[in-house]
Amino acid sequence: xxxxxxxxxxxxxxxxxxxxxxxxxxxxxxxxxxxxxxxxxxxxxxxxxxxxxxxxxxxxxxxxxxxxxxxxxxxxxxxxxxxxxxxxxxxxxxxxxxxxxxxxxxxxxxxxxxxxxxxxxxxxxxxxxxxxxxxxxxxxxxxxxxxxxxxxxxxxxxxxxxxxxxxxxxxxxxxxxxxxxxxxxxxxxxxxxxxxxxxxxxxxxxxxxxxxxxxxxxxxxxxxxxxxxxxxxxxxxxxxxxxxxxxxxxxxxxxxxxxxxxxxxxxxxxxxxxxxxxxxxxxxxxxxxxxxxxxxxxxxxxxxxxxxxxxxxxxxxxxxxxxxx
Amino acid sequence: xxxxxxxxxxxxxxxxxxxxxxxxxxxxxxxxxxxxxxxxxxxxxxxxxxxxxxxxxxxxxxxxxxxxxxxxxxxxxxxxxxxxxxxxxxxxxxxxxxxxxxxxxxxxxxxxxxxxxxxxxxxxxxxxxxxxxxxxxxxxxxxxxxxxxxxxxxxxxxxxxxxxxxxxxxxxxxxxxxxxxxxxxxxxxxxxxxxxxxxxxxxxxxxxxxxxxxxxxxxxxxxxxxxxxxxxxxxxxxxxxxxxxxxxxxxxxxxxxxxxxxxxxxxxxxxxxxxxxxxxxxxxxxxxxxxxxxxxxxxxxxxxxxxxxxxxxxxxxxxxxxxxxxxxx
Numbered sequence: 080x081x082x083x084x085x086x087x088x089x090x091x092x093x094x095x096x097x098x099x100x101x102x103x104x105x106x107x108x109x110x111x112x113x114x115x116x117x118x119x120x121x122x123x124x125x126x127x128x129x130x131x132x133x134x135x136x137x138x139x140x141x142x143x144x145x146x147x148x149x150x151x152x153x154x155x156x157x158x159x160x161x162x163x164x165x166x167x168x169x170x171x172x173x174x175x176x177x178x179x180x181x182x183x184x185x186x187x188x189x190x191x192x193x194x195x196x197x198x199x200x201x202x203x204x205x206x207x208x209x210x211x212x213x214x215x216x217x218x219x220x221x222x223x224x225x226x227x228x229x230x231x232x233x234x235x236x237x238x239x240x241x242x243x244x245x246x247x248x249x250x251x252x253x254x255x256x257x258x259x260x261x262x263x264x265x266x267x268x269x270x271x272x273x274x275x276x277x278x279x280x281x282x283x284x285x286x287x288x289x290x291x292x293x294x295x296x297x298x299x300x301x302x303x304x305x306x307x308x309x310x311x312x313x314x315x316x317x318x319x320x321x322x323x324x325x326x327x328x329x330x331x332x333x334x335x336x337x338x339x340x341x342x343x344x345x346x347x348x349x350x351x352x353x354x355x356x357x358x359x360x361x362x363x364x365x366x367x368x369x370x371x372x373x374x375x376x377x378x379x380x381x382x383x384x385x386x387x388x389x390x391x392x393x394x395x396x397x398x399x400x401x402x403x404x
Numbered sequence: 405x406x407x408x409x410x411x412x413x414x415x416x417x418x419x420x421x422x423x424x425x426x427x428x429x430x431x432x433x434x435x436x437x438x439x440x441x442x443x444x445x446x447x448x449x450x451x452x453x454x455x456x457x458x459x460x461x462x463x464x465x466x467x468x469x470x471x472x473x474x475x476x477x478x479x480x481x482x483x484x485x486x487x488x489x490x491x492x493x494x495x496x497x498x499x500x501x502x503x504x505x506x507x508x509x510x511x512x513x514x515x516x517x518x519x520x521x522x523x524x525x526x527x528x529x530x531x532x533x534x535x536x537x538x539x540x541x542x543x544x545x546x547x548x549x550x551x552x553x554x555x556x557x558x559x560x561x562x563x564x565x566x567x568x569x570x571x572x573x574x575x576x577x578x579x580x581x582x583x584x585x586x587x588x589x590x591x592x593x594x595x596x597x598x599x600x601x602x603x604x605x606x607x608x609x610x611x612x613x614x615x616x617x618x619x620x621x622x623x624x625x626x627x628x629x630x631x632x633x634x635x636x637x638x639x640x641x642x643x644x645x646x647x648x649x650x651x652x653x654x655x656x657x658x659x660x661x662x663x664x665x666x667x668x669x670x671x672x673x674x675x676x677x678x679x680x681x682x683x684x685x686x687x688x689x690x691x692x693x694x695x696x697x698x699x700x701x702x703x704x705x706x707x708x709x710x711x712x713x714x715x716x717x718x719x720x721x722x723x724x725x726x727x728x729x730x731x732x733x
Contacts, residue, residue: 095695096537118668124588124591125559125588138520173666230676244460260445260446260615261445261615261616261656261659262445262656262672262673263406263657265659265670265671265672265673266672268670269669269672271669271671272668273671287589289589289590290618290660290661290663291661291670293661293663294661294662294665294667294668294670295668297671305535317663321618327590328589328590329591331589331592331593332618333589333592333596333616333619333621333622333662334618334621334622335595335617335618335620335621335645335657336621336645336646337621337641337642337643337644337645337646338621338642339621339622339641339642341593341597341600341622341623342589342593342596342618342622343593344590344594345590345593345594346559346592346594346598348561348591349558378567
């Protein structure tokens with residue numbers, strides 16, 4: 080695959096102000112590049128900042144540091160009137176199709192909104208919306224129906240069609256299948272993969288379901304408590320995870336082999352992001368942490384061709400230590 | 405005697421256009437200390453079959469057939485008689501720990517209330533017992549936890565608290581309806597380990613309901629696969645997952661991400677399950693099944709019985725050759 084960057088995140092941080100005026104840094108200094116035609120999986124436990132990063136990447140959340148560029152244009156938060164035309168080609172699909180679609184408006188009216196806003200005549204907008212509905216596996220008569228007339232999987236198809244109306248080049252899909260049934264999950268994941276290929280798009284696929292990410296994404300990025308901790312081609316991450324956290328995530332997936340092995344538990348919860356642990360943020364839960372891990376903060380670095388953020392892999396280069404679990 | 409014996413259990417739901425069958429002649433048994441998994445998609449009747457065991461079916465539902473718990477018939481019990489069973493002998497853990505705990509009541513209030521009612525113990529004793537229960541499900545600092553509220557805990561911790569509450573009256577049977585689906589894999593692994601330990605230490609029987617075959621593989625002894633309210637296949641977990649005989653079971657397995665495959669697309673089962681009340685007389689899966697023939701529809705299916713209580717309902721039996729293969733290839 081050609082490595083032509085289309086979306087670039089440089090040293091991006093996102094800070095929320097809480098009601099009590101304290102600050103929480105949900106994303107902290109993340110560098111990430113999405114290449115043209117690529118599907119990049121972004122995984123991590125809930126609260127790790129993956130959704131926040133996705134929202135910042137499309138510009139619906141302001142960043143507190145760093146820079147995001149899409150096709151050479153700076154991605155900035157929405158202003159009140161209109162998104163700049165350059166950023167229309169960058170679209171987001173939300174997790175929950177039960178709340179991302181308006182229950183009181185017909186599907187057709189919701190789909191043509193974007194097109195009307197940017198000057199497309201209404202009959203043309205309806206025609207292209209009908210085409211998109213057919214492409215995502217629904218009939219064109221869906222235009223005149225309401226959301227409650229559709230199942231979860233069908234609603235997510237509608238949400239996908241809506242994201243496609245402005246012919247995006249990059250789609251950021253935030254847990255697009257986790258609210259769906261098992262068989263609908265596979266169907267919707269497949270639809271996204273096919274559309275990305277057909278329409279020459281690129282996609283960041285955010286999910287806590289590692290096994291789906293493994294199947295569909297070219298590269299996988301792993302986040303922990305606001306930081307990127309490992310990134311690599313998907314098969315490499317899976318065959319030989321370098322970061323102890325990545326390893327723990329993979330070992331926690333139960334396998335449907337009928338052999339009755341319990342998945343390995345990772346003790347403890349994701350720490351409170353207001354008070355991240357000192358040194359390496361993962362050290363209190365890490366099975367191979369050494370004393371230095373609690374005082375020295377690791378940086379993303381490349382060792383033996385693999386990017387990870389672990390003192391044992393990089394700064395200290397303790398051979399193989401991350402793999403003794 | 406089995407702890408639980410379900411025979412020809414059916415549940416009919418009253419709809420505008422008459423009765424619709426949500427569960428169609430379901431039969432299974434469960435021994436003490438055993439974990440049974442019920443697999444199926446939403447609408448397959450898996451949650452409805454659990455609610456039947458708690459006498460919590462909606463008003464417009466009607467159960468028929470037989471459910472015997474320790475020899476006592478549960479179908480047709482009055483609501484007063486149910487109160488002695490529910491929460492005490494049979495209790496339940498629900499999918500979403502974010503909504504199954506009351507946000508405005510302290511954990512202490514929520515935990516001790518039903519203990520005092522069911523067990524007739526004093527509040528003082530109930531608090532002591534509640535602390536023990538919380539320690540048993542590995543909640544750090546149980547005293548502090550009792551004084552806290554649901555919002556102060558993470559999803560995994562909340563589910564541990566729900567499990568502790570369900571165990572308060574020392575039930576013999578625990579119904580777990582997608583108890584780990586809303587959780588991260590790392591937290592899910594902890595909940596599975598906990599449930600398995602509780603089974604071993606307390607000889608607890610568990611019915612574990614989920615569509616996640618990986619989860620079922622890791623914790624259940626036997627499996628019941630439901631489709632459109634009907635049994636399609638049942639037997640030992642190892643048999644069902646390694647040598648399934650029903651095309652639907654095979655389809656579920658195929659639609660999981662395949663680690664060895666380079667193919668980017670997942671294999672999905674085309675189509676959708678039949679609507680409630682519109683199940684055909686013959687095989688309900690036939691219209692989505694790539695092996696379907698004329699004989700699949702028109703008449704009710706006859707079950708095929710194999711060794712180790714392996715049973716399936718398929719007229720075509722496309723995986724017949726698997727019967728000669730050993731288990732655990």
